[in-house]
Amino acid sequence: MVVTPGELAVAIVLLAILEGFRRVQSSEIVITRWRSGWRVADSVWAFWFRKIGWLWIAPFHTSPRIFICSQEASGSGPADKAEIEAVKAAVMELNYCVRKLSLVLTIQCASVFLVLPVVAVFGSSLAVYIGILLVCLCAIVIAVLAWPQQEWHALKYALYPPSSLYAVVDSTIDGLKGHDIDLVIVALLPSQTAGEMLRRHYRSRSFGPDSDPTEREAVRSRTLQLISLRGLNPKDIIGNPKPSSPEVLSFCPCCEAEFVIREGECSDCPGVALMAFTARSKV
Numbered sequence: 001m002v003v004t005p006g007e008l009a010v011a012i013v014l015l016a017i018l019e020g021f022r023r024v025q026s027s028e029i030v031i032t033r034w035r036s037g038w039r040v041a042d043s044v045w046a047f048w049f050r051k052i053g054w055l056w057i058a059p060f061h062t063s064p065r066i067f068i069c070s071q072e073a074s075g076s077g078p079a080d081k082a083e084i085e086a087v088k089a090a091v092m093e094l095n096y097c098v099r100k101l102s103l104v105l106t107i108q109c110a111s112v113f114l115v116l117p118v119v120a121v122f123g124s125s126l127a128v129y130i131g132i133l134l135v136c137l138c139a140i141v142i143a144v145l146a147w148p149q150q151e152w153h154a155l156k157y158a159l160y161p162p163s164s165l166y167a168v169v170d171s172t173i174d175g176l177k178g179h180d181i182d183l184v185i186v187a188l189l190p191s192q193t194a195g196e197m198l199r200r201h202y203r204s205r206s207f208g209p210d211s212d213p214t215e216r217e218a219v220r221s222r223t224l225q226l227i228s229l230r231g232l233n234p235k236d237i238i239g240n241p242k243p244s245s246p247e248v249l250s251f252c253p254c255c256e257a258e259f260v261i262r263e264g265e266c267s268d269c270p271g272v273a274l275m276a277f278t279a280r281s282k283v
């Protein structure tokens, strides 16, 4: 079987696209940047298939645009402004570190997704081979630039050129993993999303099946500090929910699902007792 230059070009483009899949554990969240804002949602750079636990990342990144953070990374001591500034500084540092890769990645991305397809369709075999050579040369330069920060990745980039399009992603995607997840939320996400995430996290840590009742007050105190640092309304975060209709009588304090019974356990959160809506919480 003879592989034509055109087929080689198609293979490189497809491999570059397939290389973008990353596994995301159920205890992790994906934070992406779109335009100037961070969000916990898909962007043109990343599609998060939550149900099957996979993230697909577009093969062109010249700055940190995607972080995978562990939801289990949570601090318990007092939170202050310096910690939030430390998260922002970590993002800036990552941005600075990958700056030198940007130009080579731009040339390589244009080679893979513009030059190769065009010459494979309209050009000669020689043009395709020159295009592939350009992609391989860029991969080697990226491997040299990434060394020694990414020893294993650098070797992979040199031997398998399509993977080098993800050099920035490889070096930054876990860059905030060690930071307290609540601090990352407060430092990066817009107010509304930060409030929703803080509320969900506060409830799961305070009332979840694995929560420690003795830590509840510490979690509440820390959450209040984070709320204050971000300028949010405490009632929106730690207040009990209001019933969505007169029929519902109770809610799960962990996931806030509503029930038409007054007592019992949440069907989604094993062992978590339902809380009745009080007269005051009626709409």
Ligand SMILES: [Zn+2]
Pocket (backbone or CB within 6 Å): 252, 253, 254, 255, 256, 257, 266, 267, 268, 269, 272
């Ligand atoms: Zn529940």
